[in-house]
Amino acid sequence: MRALHVITGLGVGGAEQQLRLLLRHLPAQCDVVTLTNPGAVAAGLAADGVRVTHLGIRGNHDLGALPRLTRLIRSGGYDLVHTHLYRACLYGRIAARLAGVRAVVATEHSIGDTRLEGRPLTPGVRALYLAGERLGRTTVAVSPTVGERLRHWGVPGARIRVIPNGIDAPRFRFDEVGRKKARAFYGLPQDVYVVGGVGRLAAGKRFELLVRALPQLPGDVRLLLVGGGPEEEMLRRIARELGVADRMVLTGERPYLPDPGDDAPDLVALLSAMDVLASPSAEESFGLAVVEALAAGLPVLYANCPAVEDLPPEAAPGARRVVGGAAAYARELLRLQAAGPGDRTVPAAVHRYDIAHSARQLMDVYTAALAGSNLEVSSP
The missing domain is CATH 3.40.50.2000 (Glycogen Phosphorylase B;)
Structure with a gap:
């Protein structure tokens, strides 16, 4: 299986470092695209032998990044695209569809009760989030609490899978x-x-x-x-x-x-x-x-x-x-x-939070996404 992970940035942060750790345990051939900020975690991924591409996005309205990402997905022959963080989920889901990849998974790392990755949860942010979410097959919530927040937002329960973050x-x-x-x-x-x-x-x-x-x-x-x-x-x-x-x-x-x-x-x-x-x-x-x-x-x-x-x-x-x-x-x-x-x-x-177990659960999600089905929501 060839999978492409698309993430907003690769500075030192929880989602970014979780991705690096996860790739050490996933039994799949994975590449990474960062929209911006190829920081310390990008260097760490490269040291691990992961191919990292910097898309060089210029701000929130750089629509030219979309065809660049679409071409990259198409030329890479990826079976599945996995997106992380708000901007990468928007760009990545659309580009994957344009490239003909239907198996699209997203992980929701940073949704709170009132903010999403630091931005206020306005009706506009919520509408854009839900529009993008429908382009994927499964949204992974990193805790049961996040799963409940997603359902409250309007994401169907059958599309949500709870897989907690893991540590070594x-x-x-x-x-x-x-x-x-x-x-x-x-x-x-x-x-x-x-x-x-x-x-x-x-x-x-x-x-x-x-x-x-x-x-x-x-x-x-x-x-x-x-x-x-x-x-x-x-x-x-x-x-x-x-x-x-x-x-x-x-x-x-x-x-x-x-x-x-x-x-x-x-x-x-x-x-x-x-x-x-x-x-x-x-x-x-x-x-x-x-x-x-x-x-x-x-x-x-x-x-x-x-x-x-x-x-x-x-x-x-x-x-x-x-x-x-x-x-x-x-x-x-x-x-x-x-x-x-x-x-x-x-x-x-x-x-309860073993990274190897989280990786096995994620591979189940990948298999279901490739088969065109969703796994029911579960708890850790």
Whole structure:
């Protein structure tokens, strides 16, 4: 089977890194097209031996990209096209149809209650989304919560398949050596208490709450934010105004998997360097960073995480939902710091999200799409 994955960009983000990990486990010949931003994940895919093509789209209204993508699909002789993220789903589904490929699958990574990949869910966005969705065979939801959101939008249940994001859990096991090296690399003393956050530095992630909580915490607490984005300078400014700039470290984008020639700690080492992960984002489609932190044996504070909330409470006893702002996070962080370090036990929830299992489920979707049928919605 020859499959083409079409994605909006390949910077360091949850959907992008999930695609790279997934391709390591899919028993299919896969190529990737990125509409824009062939960033660090593109380099990682190329290092894995995946052919990556940059379409070079120029803005949201670059209609010339459509015939270019259509020609690429037609000339590649692909059996199936799999699209990821809003713009790529629109362009990819139309181009696949124009190229004569009927087996089209999409994964919905980032739909919230009120926003889709950061954009407000206006009637126009919803109408365009649904028009494009009808051109595919199956839409994969990364959690039961996302599946319900899609049905609420008007996507027929028979067209939805729930396949949760997956992780390579053994890679995230706590590593004492990696912890020491990562802390030394970023100038974090070995005896300080490190609060971590992982994700794009954008408004929806609400990392500002963690910066504002920092002055309410003892002086031996540090904040380690892993990610890049438009709010980086704003977060630095708030930290300066609050007098805690010397207690905050911003690493920029860090890959899920180590890249050749990159000496900086990867995400796995950075999670080992943390004592707790905080995820204040109020709208998540899955909550990949939370699951990765749980795989590292970390306690987790979160505002919204379908990956945890869709499971029984006993599946992730170290994950606690926080309602409120900076003061609420400060209270919970003080409680965890006082409780002392845990034993880094990996909870049962992590084993529900195995990337190899997700890849097998996706191959079932591919087989059904090629046969011209849909699989009924299921849960993880």
